[in-house]
Amino acid sequence: MHRFLNGYTTYLNCPATCTTSNIIYAMTCPCGHYDYVDSTAKTLADAMAYHREHGNRIIHEKLTGSPLFRGSQIDPDEREKEMVNQMRLYQHSARCPEALRSFLDCNPMYWCFIPLPVDEAATENAANRPGNSTTDPNLDAVIATTAVDNHRVPNYLDNVPLPPTPYAFSYRQIKQQRLFFERFVTSSIHYRPYIKLDLYNIAIIAVLPNDCSMILRYIIETLFIIHGETKLNMICPLGGNAEKRYGRPYNLHWCDNLNNSSM
Incomplete structure (x- = not known):
């Protein structure tokens, strides 16, 4: 039935x-x-x-x-x-x-593409200014060791859809998005993330x-x-x-x- x-x-x-x-x-x-x-x-x-x-x-x-x-x-x-x-x-x-x-x-690696409420993102950003370390030292270490010089990464980042109002990405999420795409562009074309x-x-x-x-x-x-x-x-x-x-x-x-x- x-x-x-x-x-x-x-x-x-x-x-x-x-x-x-x-x-x-x-x-x-x-x-x-x-x-x-x-x-x-x-x-x-x-x-x-x-x-x-x-x-x-x-x-x-x-x-x-x-x-x-x-x-x-x-x-x-x-x-x-x-x-x-x-x-x-x-x-x-x-x-x-x-x-x-x-x-x-x-x-869970896709959570960085889920926007946060604006006030929540602002709270995170208050502690994590652009250029400063994130609150997660492990994330900073991974970014530092896996950064790649690839023109495709900025293109991927530019294509991430804008969050609906009233949501926003935090600095931490944007760093994680960059790390996601750096891994993505260096993987096999048959790889599914x-x-x-x-x-x-x-x-x-x-x-x-x-x-x-x-x-x-x-x-x-x-x-x-x-x-x-x-x-x-x-x-x-x-x-x-x-x-x-x-x-x-x-x-x-x-x-x-x-x-x-x-x-």
Whole structure:
């Protein structure tokens, strides 16, 4: 049984596992306010790997302001990434406090890209003036020994998105951002600076016959979207634009209630 956030309930038509193919599945954000429906001719494990790859990549790119791809040639997957980047599913997880907190728990080096409330940043800055040592001597030692003369680092720093009002980066965070990019530019182009994790809870909601056509699968998927009123699908039940019906898939003040208690 699966219950959508609007209360619509569906019952799985037969037993299924992560290796069952030709399925329709639902994704629910841990925040409990957004869900999504999708289908695949492959398995749930394949679908989870796909969403894991793009979801974590987009969080990295939203926080740092720069693409993950660093190859010398054109990114062969650029067109697919541009399309995926526009999906409400990934726009939400990249700005949802609950999803971000899970990502940050596994990847604490990204906390320096989470702005602080202005008064909190000012308090830090009062003790850490530009050019002075940070309150963490270990951080200063690492910066001193890993500094690289690379023109790409200032470019990366310039691309970090400006914090929303009323938030700001502290001097300490800016130092940590520089250290992050110094390590990033000297690593392999295949290196991922983050640990990938599942950002949504996923459940199979229907198993289709092996000879089911793609068109029929999409029709059944659409019926689930309509009945479940899933806010992250691009399809709007009554036609028109999903954003007009459900609003933006994230809060513009996305860093509200995000804080690193271990700092």
